[in-house]
Amino acid sequence: MAASLKLTTGKIILSGVFILLIILIGRPIVFLTYTYFADREHKKENLSGYSQDASNLNKTKVDTLIQLSSAGDSAVMQIVGLVKQSAATHKNISIAGAQHSMGGHTISANGIVLDMKHFNYMRLDTLNDVLLVGAGALWNQVIPYLDNYGKSVKIMQSNNSFSVGGSISVNCHGWQPNSPPIASSVRSFRLVKADGEIVTCSRTENQELFSLVLGGYGLFGVILDVRLEVTDNKIYSAKQYVIKSRDYIKEYDRLAATNPNIGLVYGRINVNSEHFMEEAILATYLTTADPVVRLKQENTFATFRRILFRASANSDYGKNLRWRIEKQAVKLMNDKKFSRNRLFSEGVETFQTTDTGYTDILHEYFIPKVRVSEFIEALRKELPGHKIDLLNITLRNVMKDEDTYMNYANEEVFGFVMLFNQKKDKAAEQEMQYLTQRLIDIALTLKGTYYLPYRLHASQEQLYRAYPKARKFFSLKRKYDPDMRFSNQFFKTYGQ
Known part of the structure; x- marks a missing residue:
C-alpha cells in the first residue's frame, strides 16, 4: 500500500513538473512561432511622383526624382547643371541617400529630389589611412571594400544601412567610446554650392562651410565625396x-x-x-x-x-x-x-x-x-x-x-x-x-x-534653447544660398 502511494505521488509530481514545463517552455514557443508567421514582408507602397523617408509618415508629392546614372565626371556635371537649372525653374532641391532621417530632411514638397545612391566610388589611400568615397555610398558597401585591405570605418552608426553623405549631414555618432561624432574623422569634402561652383571644404579651406555642412542636413549644397579617416580592422572579445x-x-x-x-x-x-x-x-x-x-x-x-x-x-x-x-x-x-x-555589418532591416x-x-x-x-x-x-x-x-x-x-x-x-x-x-x-x-x-x-x-x-523655442546657434545657422544658410536652392521640411519648419 505504501509503495503504491509513493508511486501515485511520484506520478502526480512528474505530471506537475510536465505541466509546469509546458507552461514555462510551451507558451514562449507558441508566442514566438505566432510572431514569426505574423511577421511577413509587406509590399512596398508605389511612390511614383512622391517621396518618403524612414518614418513612413512623410509621403510627399514632389516635382521630379533625379537618379544619377553614374559616379563619374558626367554625374558631377549633371549635378552642377541641375543646381543652375533650379534657379530658372524655382524648384527646391532636396538631397537623398538612404533616407533614414524621419522628419522630411530629404524631401521638399513639389521640389526636386536628388538621389545620390549611385554616386558611390571608393579609393583608399593606404599610406595615410584615408578613404575617398562618393557621398551616395552605403556603409554596407564601404565595409566590405575596406575589409579587403584590413581596414575599417573609424566612426559610424551601429547599423550599415545609411549613406556616407547622409551620415555626415546628420553628423552621426557611433558606439566607439571616447570618440567625438563622425565629423572628427572627416578630412575634407567636395561640395557643389548653390551657384554651381565646386569647392573643397576642410579645417583650413572654406572652414565656415565645413562646419555648416557637417550636421547641416543638406541645406548648403550637394556633397560629392568625402575624405574619411579609417582605422585597422581588429578582433574583439565580448564582455557583457x-x-x-x-x-x-x-x-x-x-x-x-x-x-x-x-x-x-x-x-x-x-x-x-x-x-x-x-x-x-x-x-x-x-x-x-x-x-x-x-x-x-x-x-x-x-x-x-x-x-x-x-x-x-x-x-x-x-x-x-x-x-x-x-x-x-x-x-x-x-x-x-x-x-x-x-x-558593423548588420542593417536596420534585421x-x-x-x-x-x-x-x-x-x-x-x-x-x-x-x-x-x-x-x-x-x-x-x-x-x-x-x-x-x-x-x-x-x-x-x-x-x-x-x-x-x-x-x-x-x-x-x-x-x-x-x-x-x-x-x-x-x-x-x-x-x-x-x-x-x-x-x-x-x-x-x-x-x-x-x-x-x-x-x-x-x-521652435525648444530648438533655439537646445541649439543656441540655430538662428545664426539659418542666417548663414541665406548667406550661402540666398535663392533657397536647397530646402527640406526641416528648414521650412524651423528656418523660415
Whole structure:
C-alpha cells in the first residue's frame, strides 16, 4: 500500500513538473512561432511622383526624382547643371541617400529630389589611412571594400544601412567610446554650392562651410565625396555585464572608460514592465591580438533575434520574455570573438517593422555624463504616463565635438537612443509630439539636448534653447544660398 502511494505521488509530481514545463517552455514557443508567421514582408507602397523617408509618415508629392546614372565626371556635371537649372525653374532641391532621417530632411514638397545612391566610388589611400568615397555610398558597401585591405570605418552608426553623405549631414555618432561624432574623422569634402561652383571644404579651406555642412542636413549644397579617416580592422572579445541602471556611469567608468583595450561599447536599459528601467546590460568589446579574418557569411541568428525583438511590440509578455532571454544571452556572449567589420555589418532591416499599420520612430537625447542617472530616473517616472510603445533604449558615449556649427555634444555626453513602435494615425502622432516635447524639456533642464534627424515635434523655442546657434545657422544658410536652392521640411519648419 505504501509503495503504491509513493508511486501515485511520484506520478502526480512528474505530471506537475510536465505541466509546469509546458507552461514555462510551451507558451514562449507558441508566442514566438505566432510572431514569426505574423511577421511577413509587406509590399512596398508605389511612390511614383512622391517621396518618403524612414518614418513612413512623410509621403510627399514632389516635382521630379533625379537618379544619377553614374559616379563619374558626367554625374558631377549633371549635378552642377541641375543646381543652375533650379534657379530658372524655382524648384527646391532636396538631397537623398538612404533616407533614414524621419522628419522630411530629404524631401521638399513639389521640389526636386536628388538621389545620390549611385554616386558611390571608393579609393583608399593606404599610406595615410584615408578613404575617398562618393557621398551616395552605403556603409554596407564601404565595409566590405575596406575589409579587403584590413581596414575599417573609424566612426559610424551601429547599423550599415545609411549613406556616407547622409551620415555626415546628420553628423552621426557611433558606439566607439571616447570618440567625438563622425565629423572628427572627416578630412575634407567636395561640395557643389548653390551657384554651381565646386569647392573643397576642410579645417583650413572654406572652414565656415565645413562646419555648416557637417550636421547641416543638406541645406548648403550637394556633397560629392568625402575624405574619411579609417582605422585597422581588429578582433574583439565580448564582455557583457548585467548591472543596475542607476549605476550605469559608475560601471561604465570601472569597466570601459579608461580601459586601453576597449574598442566598442554600448548599454541597453530594460523596457519591460517588470522593474521598468531598473536594469541594464553594459556590452563591451575588447581588442585582442588574434589575427584578423576576412568577412564571410556567418550564422548570426538574425531571424531569431528579429522575432524576439518584434514579439515585444505592443506586448508586455513579449517585453518580459525578451529581457529574460537577453540577460541569459550575456553568459553566451562572453568571450565570443568578432571582427570590427563583422560587428558593423548588420542593417536596420534585421529589426524594423514590416507592419504597414505601424512605424518605428527614433528619439535621441544627449545628456552630460554627470546627469545621466538623473535622466534615467526622470524617464522611469515620465514614460509610463504616456500611451506609447517603447521598444528599446541604448546608451552610447560621445566626446565633445569641436567641428560642427550645430553641435549637440558641447562636452562629454551619453546619447540615449530610444525606439518606439507607433501606430500610423493622428492620435498616435499627437501623443508622440506631446511626449517628445516633454522629454526635450527634461533634457534641457539637465543641460542636455536632442538629436535633429527625427520627427519635427520640437517647438521652435525648444530648438533655439537646445541649439543656441540655430538662428545664426539659418542666417548663414541665406548667406550661402540666398535663392533657397536647397530646402527640406526641416528648414521650412524651423528656418523660415
